[in-house]
Amino acid sequence: MDTAAPLPPLPETGMRRVLCVVAHPDDMEYGASAAVAAWTEAGWEVTYLLLTRGEAGMAEPPESVGPLREREQRSACERVGVTDLRYLGHPDGMLEGTLALRRDIARVIRQVRPDLVLTANFEVEAYGGMNQADHRVAGLAAVDACRDAANPWVFRELAEQEQLAPWSARAVAIVGHPQPTHARAVGADHVEAAVASLQAHAAYLAHVTGHPAPEVLIPAILAQGGAAAGTEHAVVLRVVDLGGLGGKE
Numbered sequence: 001m002d003t004a005a006p007l008p009p010l011p012e013t014g015m016r017r018v019l020c021v022v023a024h025p026d027d028m029e030y031g032a033s034a035a036v037a038a039w040t041e042a043g044w045e046v047t048y049l050l051l052t053r054g055e056a057g058m059a060e061p062p063e064s065v066g067p068l069r070e071r072e073q074r075s076a077c078e079r080v081g082v083t084d085l086r087y088l089g090h091p092d093g094m095l096e097g098t099l100a101l102r103r104d105i106a107r108v109i110r111q112v113r114p115d116l117v118l119t120a121n122f123e124v125e126a127y128g129g130m131n132q133a134d135h136r137v138a139g140l141a142a143v144d145a146c147r148d149a150a151n152p153w154v155f156r157e158l159a160e161q162e163q164l165a166p167w168s169a170r171a172v173a174i175v176g177h178p179q180p181t182h183a184r185a186v187g188a189d190h191v192e193a194a195v196a197s198l199q200a201h202a203a204y205l206a207h208v209t210g211h212p213a214p215e216v217l218i219p220a221i222l223a224q225g226g227a228a229a230g231t232e233h234a235v236v237l238r239v240v241d242l243g244g245l246g247g248k249e
Contacts, residue, residue, distance in 0.1 A: 006230030007183040011174070012235060017045045019169075021105060021145075023095060023138035025054040025073035025240035026201045027120055030173040031221040033080045034186040034194035036234040040081030041190070047084040047112050048077060049105065051138050052092035060209045062092070068203055076200035080193050084112075095134040097141050103155045105145035110164035117146050117169045117243070121176035122141075143172050146242060170241045170244025177238035183229030184237065186222060191233050194218050 005105040010204040018039060022028055027049060028036065036046050050073065055066035055135055070087070077085050088104050095101070109117065122139025148154045158164045173182075186194075198214035199204075205211055239245075 004228075005221050006139075007180060007228050007234075007236060009182045009229075010182045010239060011171075012167075015044070015115040015170070016049075017112065017114045018046045018116045018118055019049060019109060019112045020118045021049045021051070021108075021138065021142040022120050023051050023132075024057065024092065025069040025136035026198070026204055028133070028200040029076055029194070029201060030176070031194065031218060031225065031235055032118065032120070033076070033197040034190045034218070034222055034233070035184040036082060037080040037190040037193035037197075038186050040120040043113075045084070046082050047086065047114070048082055048087065049086050050106050051088045051090050051101070051105075051141075052134065053087055053089065054092050054204070056091075056093035063107060066092075069201075072201045073241060074201060076197040079196040079200060092133060096139045101137070101141045101199065102145045102148050103158070103222060105141055106148040106155055107158055107162070109145060109149035109169065110158055110167045113167045113242060115170045116173055117142060117171075118173045118175060119143065121174060121178075123178070126176065126178070139174065142159060143240070150242075168244065169242055173237040174240075174241045175235065175237055177199055177236075180236035180238050182237050182239045183231070184230045184232040185226070185229060185234045187233070191219055191222050194222070199219065213241070 026043045053066040054069040055062035058065045119139045119142040152166045195218045222233040224231045225236040
C-alpha cells in the first residue's frame with residue numbers, strides 16, 4: 001500500500017503573474033494548461049513565451065508549418081484564457097543554449113515581471129524515453145535566465161539601453177518532472193479546457209503516429225497528478241524557491 005503523503009499545494013499567496021517558457025507550440029498542452037486555465041479564471045496574468053515556432057515538426061515545408069502552428073497555438077491559448085503569446089523565433093529542432101537565448105528570455109522576464117516562471121522537464125530522460133533536444137535546452141535556459149534577469153551585472157544592456165530593470169521571480173516551477181514537490185489542484189472545467197487546448201493542435205497531432213486522443217490522454221495525466229495530490233485532478237510540479245515564497249504581496 002502506498003503511504004506517501006500527498007503533495008502539498010503550490011504556494012500561491014500574493015501571486016498574480018506567470019511566465020511560461022517552453023520550446024514549441026503544444027508543449028504547454030500536455031497537462032500544464034489545466035493549471036493555466038485555473039489561474040486565468042482567478043484573474044492571473046499568464047504569458048506564454050515560445051522559443052521556436054515549431055516549424056520543423058511536420059512533413060510540410062517549414063515556411064508553411066510555422067504560421068500554421070502559430071495559428072493553432074493561438075487557438076489553444078484562447079481555450080485557457082491566455083492573451084499574451086510571444087515568440088522568440090529561434091530555429092526549431094536546432095535550439096542552442098547560448099548567451100543570446102538566455103538574454104532573450106531574461107529580457108521577457110524583465111518585461112513581464114512574473115511571480116512564477118514555469119517551464120517543462122529538461123532532464124535527458126523524460127516521458128518514457130530520451131527527452132527532445134529543444135526541450136532540454138529550453139528548460140535549462142529558462143532557469144538560468146531567471147538568475148540573469150535578477151542580476152544587474154548580467155546583460156547590462158537590458159537596463160542601460162532598454163530600460164528594463166532587474167526582476168526576481170519568486171519561484172520556478174517545472175512541469176513533467178519525475179520528482180514533483182507540489183501540486184496545483186484543478187477542476188473538471190479546467191480539465192475540459194486543457195483537453196480543448198491540445199485538440200486545437202489538430203494539424204500537428206495528425207502527423208504524430210499513435211498519439212492518444214486528447215480527451216483520453218489529458219484526463220489520465222491530470223488524474224495521475226490528482227492521485228499524488230490527494231484530489232481528483234491536479235498538475236504536479238517541481239518547485240524551486242528563488243527566495244520569494246514567503247509571501248511577497
